[in-house]
Amino acid sequence: MKQTSQLGSYAHKFPRGRAAELPKETLLKMYRDMVEQRRFEEATGRAYGLGKIMGFCHLYIGQEAISVGAAAALRPSDVMMSAYRIHAQAMARGVPAQAIMDELFGKATGCVQGLGGSMHIFDIAKGFWGGWGLVGQQVPTAAGVAFAQKYQSTGDVTMVFFGDGAVHQGAIHETFNLASVWGLPIVFVVENNQYGMGTALSRVSSLEPLHEMADAYKIRHYEFNGMDLLESYDAFADAVDYAREHSRPVYLEARCSRFRGHSMSDPGKYRTKEQLEEEKAHDPIPGFAAFLVDCGVTTHEALEALDETVKAEMKLILERAEAAPWPDAELISKYVLVSP
Amino acid sequence: MAQLLFRDALNQAMSEEMERDSRVYLLGEEVAQYDGAYKVSQGMLARFGEKRVIDTPIAELGFVAVAVGSALAGLRPIIEVMTYNFAILSLDAIINTAAKAHQMTAGQLSCPIVLRGATGAGGALAAQHSQSLESQYTHIPGLICVSPSTPADAKGLLKSAIRDPNPVIFFEHEALYSAKGEVPDGEHLVPIGKGDIKREGSDVTIIAWSRQMKQLIEHADAWSEELGLDIELVDPRTLRPLDMDLILASVKKTGRVVIVEEGFQFNHVGAEIAYRIQRDGFDLLDAPVERVTNIDVPMPYSPALEKLVLPNADRIKAAIRAVCYK
Ligand SMILES: Cc1ncc(C[n+]2csc(CCOP(=O)(O)OP(=O)(O)O)c2C)c(N)n1
Ligand SMILES: [Mg+2]
Numbered sequence: 316m317k318q319t320s321q322l323g324s325y326a327h328k329f330p331r332g333r334a335a336e337l338p339k340e341t342l343l344k345m346y347r348d349m350v351e352q353r354r355f356e357e358a359t360g361r362a363y364g365l366g367k368i369m370g371f372c373h374l375y376i377g378q379e380a381i382s383v384g385a386a387a388a389l390r391p392s393d394v395m396m397s398a399y400r401i402h403a404q405a406m407a408r409g410v411p412a413q414a415i416m417d418e419l420f421g422k423a424t425g426c427v428q429g430l431g432g433s434m435h436i437f438d439i440a441k442g443f444w445g446g447w448g449l450v451g452q453q454v455p456t457a458a459g460v461a462f463a464q465k466y467q468s469t470g471d472v473t474m475v476f477f478g479d480g481a482v483h484q485g486a487i488h489e490t491f492n493l494a495s496v497w498g499l500p501i502v503f504v505v506e507n508n509q510y511g512m513g514t515a516l517s518r519v520s521s522l523e524p525l526h527e528m529a530d531a532y533k534i535r536h537y538e539f540n541g542m543d544l545l546e547s548y549d550a551f552a553d554a555v556d557y558a559r560e561h562s563r564p565v566y567l568e569a570r571c572s573r574f575r576g577h578s579m580s581d582p583g584k585y586r587t588k589e590q591l592e593e594e595k596a597h598d599p600i601p602g603f604a605a606f607l608v609d610c611g612v613t614t615h616e617a618l619e620a621l622d623e624t625v626k627a628e629m630k631l632i633l634e635r636a637e638a639a640p641w642p643d644a645e646l647i648s649k650y651v652l653v654s655p
Numbered sequence: 656m657a658q659l660l661f662r663d664a665l666n667q668a669m670s671e672e673m674e675r676d677s678r679v680y681l682l683g684e685e686v687a688q689y690d691g692a693y694k695v696s697q698g699m700l701a702r703f704g705e706k707r708v709i710d711t712p713i714a715e716l717g718f719v720a721v722a723v724g725s726a727l728a729g730l731r732p733i734i735e736v737m738t739y740n741f742a743i744l745s746l747d748a749i750i751n752t753a754a755k756a757h758q759m760t761a762g763q764l765s766c767p768i769v770l771r772g773a774t775g776a777g778g779a780l781a782a783q784h785s786q787s788l789e790s791q792y793t794h795i796p797g798l799i800c801v802s803p804s805t806p807a808d809a810k811g812l813l814k815s816a817i818r819d820p821n822p823v824i825f826f827e828h829e830a831l832y833s834a835k836g837e838v839p840d841g842e843h844l845v846p847i848g849k850g851d852i853k854r855e856g857s858d859v860t861i862i863a864w865s866r867q868m869k870q871l872i873e874h875a876d877a878w879s880e881e882l883g884l885d886i887e888l889v890d891p892r893t894l895r896p897l898d899m900d901l902i903l904a905s906v907k908k909t910g911r912v913v914i915v916e917e918g919f920q921f922n923h924v925g926a927e928i929a930y931r932i933q934r935d936g937f938d939l940l941d942a943p944v945e946r947v948t949n950i951d952v953p954m955p956y957s958p959a960l961e962k963l964v965l966p967n968a969d970r971i972k973a974a975i976r977a978v979c980y981k
Contacts, residue, residue: 432956
């Protein structure tokens, strides 16, 4: 199979070509997953505009190649943990889109029954451990999960996502040291979309390129083009296998861009139109579509039909979320402490 | 008198004090180029330059602790923490350094910082972003805690806070930034430690601050009429030290007290106020003091549940009736 990286190139030190082993059906499924995530987030944005979704709401549009590549590299019993830009990551991990949308609407049928909302999506049975709102807090917590995996010899690994804005939190540096000293089976992933809220990374960081900070902690590291699904899968597959086999941490830097504002309330004035257009030229979805058609895996017509199907599904998902019941008042106190 | 938004009143306070004192500088996440996450520092980078209006990385412990150190060395930082949920990460610098430095050095050092940012429930922000953590700070000797309810108080108190030689923790309710109110022209200072009667009344004292006081001001006339009880509204404005003289004078008049506050019930500021009222004003009371707080749970996201958790009209009116035996 022809491997293209027409979407820009970055240096990489991981073994290439894992994606070449993927069967056609898997490639198509991965494409569909990206499209579903994109359309889900667009639907979310519309519902937010109508006041159906409230609070802070961060869309993943532009970063889909990362969540899909990552999820494809994990086993069902592995753990994925993240911050608050998570609707799409949860979908990639197999959390039903309906349960996520219901959660965004604050309904009883949401994946955490309306208690969490956009920033706190969890589905532990699916290996998706949320859903954390304080920048960086999930990183040491995830290392704790990896600690338990090692302690109990489960053979599982933990993968934890955080943003470029999070890398200056002291707790992350403490965690890198602990993970290295204790040999924890964890894949740290920084999704470097170049902004923490409205602040460009370069204005507040001495760490660039971010992945090189792992050198100080003797942790294997590399970067990849997070706008390219095949590169993404290659990087994650290598990292997950390495962490599992050697019980060692790995640190990946996914270079990417988010196409929308930081959250629904951010007009994004810190980026010029031209800059955004240039970033959108690397959109992972049309890029991968062209690749699939080039390789003869599918046709343009089939992909267009797929897109229509997904759009119709999202419309239905919105309607069902709207019709779903509100939570009962008793939920307020139900989970404050574990009941006897 | 000018009509100002709460956020603009804060902006004026900072800008005026920065004009007045070159030791004052502002730092925090998004405060400079982005004009602040809540647009409180709008235009300040342009006006004062990068030396004095500083964007930080997301590293609350680091930048707060550095600012604290700079205060020990004679500067007067205003530290914006975006919200107090995030300031949790910086508590070591505040509790173990800022609050201790003066006493531990027998007065050789002092720590004139202002820590300021958003508190409270902004609307469907769920468990981690809706907290009122004032008592984390009012618990600590060595800190001054301030929480204004109006743009005028916000401006006057922030100016006093910046001039104060002690560490001042300044709470701005997230839902107040867009509130409008009259602010006196010219130099306007509100003293720290002095409360304010926001409405005179004779039958029942309601003690509240911040957003809860704003809502009470809006409803007090109607509720006084509806309940047939003349409500007095007492805003302590400073949560530590408390203006107990003002509070007790009001209790002496009414004999009945309801404290309305956002935040978890157990151990929050109102508990201390209630204790002090019964200790120093037991003979003045005609009924036990009532408190209306959040229901004592992590905040649920769903708007259907959030409105039940926060203090609401039904619960406040029930408490008023209870202390008046009506
Ligand atoms: C401890 C903490 N500080 C500040 C915030 C406010 N905040 C939320 S997201 C964010 C930017 C994070 O950027 P990044 O880590 O790059 O993630 P991205 O949003 O780009 O996915 C900030 C400052 C927070 N939630 N938690
Ligand atoms: Mg970012």
